[in-house]
Amino acid sequence: MNSILQRLDRLSDLFLSPAARKVVEHSLVRVSLTLFLLHAAVYAVHELGWLPFQMPESLFGHPLHILYTPFSAILVAEVYLLVYHLPSSFARSMGKQLEIVSLIEIRSVFRDLSVLQETAGKDTVMPWNDPFFPHIVGAVLLGAALVGFYRILPRRKARMEEQELARFVRFKRHLASLLCLVLGVMALWGFGHWLTDLVSYAGGNRLEPIDPNSVFYSDFFTALIFVDVILLVTSLRYLSEYGLILRNSGFVIATIILRLSFALEGWSAVAHEVLAAVLALVLLLLQAGLMWGTRRLGPEGERE
Template identity: 75%
Template sequence: ALGLFFLHLLLFGIHEAGWLPFPMPESLFGHPLHVLYTPFSAILVAEVYLLVYHLPSSFARSMGKQLEIVSLIEIRSVFKDLSVLQESDGSSLIWPWQDPFFPHIVGAVLLGASLVAFYRILPRRMARIEDHELARFIRFKRHVAALLGVALALIAIWSFGQWCLDILHHAQEGTGTLLDPNAIFYHDFFTVLIFVDVILLVTSLRYLSNYGLILRNSGFVVATIILRLSFGMEGWGAVAHEVLAALLALSLLLLQAGLQWGDRRFGPEDTGFSASE
């Protein structure tokens, strides 16, 4: 991330000095703070890797990583919108909510607050009795995560190639708008992630008899779909869908905790739930 930051900073300096023989997109070189866009992109790549890493071990922590990724995308979008920053000349009053980056700031703060509550409620992992069927399910999840990692690499290579071709076309023509990196990569990645979550959910029904876990994991799939839909939106529409997904995940975690409390309080024979996870 640090190396990419200095590389972008160097290219920005060369661009400002007019030493480049071709035009560069203003969305990347129109403002000094656009340089911060690059290291945030590298951090996001690391977060996506951690999402794939946590997928075999915990459905809930994978959901938390999805919310972390979206919140960081919102922060990164602030730097992208600085090129259209509205500056007041003193004769007119500009309110903060009139700036194009304001929805991204609100979205990042609300998602961050939701994550604080999410990880606060998320129960710590407890030692489980080894079971042959459960071990098979864990191995299956690891294989699925490995395939998701391969898909992630292929999507990243394809998206980066498309983005580079877009920049090359811009340099040759000197016109046009760059593709949104969120629409290029994360749109496709979350689409694949939805199918992976559904596969894991359906497979888990063979091994889980706890209603709270089944309800929670099913709701997490819905939350992932809502996050996926937010990438096709802008402004407050995207923020509303992201916050809805976060609140849904948080509510399902609370419901699971309540059902587990009832299981411990009355016993599985009274509630109809199995004590196994």
């Protein structure tokens, strides 16, 4: 058993150390720039008609589609930071989930703006009727919710004995390191699936490649739900404060709602995302109110 724990400790140091975070961030910046230039080059060759095969219009039909690629690398960095913060703060991990979804909405704006550019001048359409409008509203509302979320987020305080705290943090680091492995496998699987569809399209199959959101992010959030539930159940052993238990339970529900939004489109998806953000914000307010009431009543809950 000790040998397994030691291996998990080494795995945690490999994936979740400050040095590892710096390497991942710098690497993803380089990958983002490389993919941006590669996408731009393929788009130029595609427009000049030099490719001996067809490429999907959803990726190479408009210059704005090029912006989709670097945003994908940025989103992978945000997903890694979510896992990185998971051992230190359940609440900060929830905030990272909202950040990821807001960036996905921003990325979707570029996709739908290209459609608008292609149809410009044909019909007079008000902005709120455009396909990109729900994504802009969703990104802005999620950003506004995050302002309140981080403003209300209380400073971390030890609520258990030092030995128990160290044991709980160690368990969370082990779980987060395993989630990093799952993240890597999902990323490779999703990219491979998407690349296979792209090659199939170029070979004559005219089905559009799958949406990366439907492969990677929905599966990752599904895995994250199970991790959150494990952390919630485990935390009951170390935490007895009702406000924290209520907050963490609600965060799991918010994660499930965010996961459901990936299967929806337009305003339905935005409504679910905003609902999850509002739920997380209200839960922080409830926790703050319960903490204030506990301090006012005293540790025994009795008035003098």
